[in-house]
Amino acid sequence: MGTWSETALRDAGLRVTRPRTAVLDVLVEHPHATADLIGHEVRVKLGKVSKQAVYDVLAACVAAGLVRQIEPAGLPALFETRTGDNHHHLVCRACGRTTDLDCATGAQPCLTPSDDAGYAVDEAEVVFWGLCPSCQLNRSLAPNVRSSA
């Protein structure tokens, strides 16, 4: 468990500390965790870690390219360790569950806007919104849940 995170940190030229390895370990166990959940889980492992430390660690890892941050509308930011392959996400409107998704057509047709209006584009972010399987079930059983729009 601890091994990948240590190596990754060292390879990225970052210092290896308990909070850092713990954060990365949590991220491996929970592929789309919020800062809050990460803090909670890290505290379970290490006893006491400040919110600020969690944000610092995450920021450092994001800067080093070890971690990717996504921010779906209305949800707190999520962090994941799958970086570099520019995959997309499927987010449930009801429960917020997030699932990875490889790019629709293998290549990235989406990544090249037809008319970039003079912008220097460096990233394309694609989010699919819908209902996850279990929320579809709950929805049909209990029709008065807060709906999508």
Added chain:
Amino acid sequence: MGTWSETALRDAGLRVTRPRTAVLDVLVEHPHATADLIGHEVRVKLGKVSKQAVYDVLAACVAAGLVRQIEPAGLPALFETRTGDNHHHLVCRACGRTTDLDCATGAQPCLTPSDDAGYAVDEAEVVFWGLCPSCQLNRSLAPNVRSSA
């Protein structure tokens, strides 16, 4: 301008009130406005409107499909009146300027994930991140700006 907003409200079955028409008018003048900017502009037109009224109006219009809300990571929510054509957005990392963009390939290849993991997908959201023309200029002149609008 004042006319369209009234008609739109009436057609959507919403009451026509001063704050509502004013909000829609502002939205026509500023195609990607924040709630805050809208409140400010509406206050210029009408003298005094509460923040809450602005949020209520926007929520009602979003629910009625008159207005679309987008929430680019790290920026406050933006509102626009172009609805129904599922266009995408180009957002400047430096100044937050947002530009509409028709879907890259005319059709929507992005809208149909290859594997939807059982989700009932109802919307695909695409955001391109980059630097707008003027920020590219500023950036090359003053390489360490850390600005936001």
Added chain:
DNA sequence: CACCGTTTCTGGAACGAGTCAAGTCTCAGT
């Protein structure tokens, strides 16, 4: 045109996510 029930608006307090600042501690190279 005065009444009434709804819907909308006001003002202020509250919220959660995230950030800032200043001081203390810890890792890694000598």
Added chain:
DNA sequence: ACTGAGACTTGACTCGTTCCAGAAACGGTG
């Protein structure tokens, strides 16, 4: 071990947004 840059702690704070209770405006009726 020693030391200095970098990491962590604490706690207050900002910002966008939402909640709440009450006041006002709307518009269909008698």
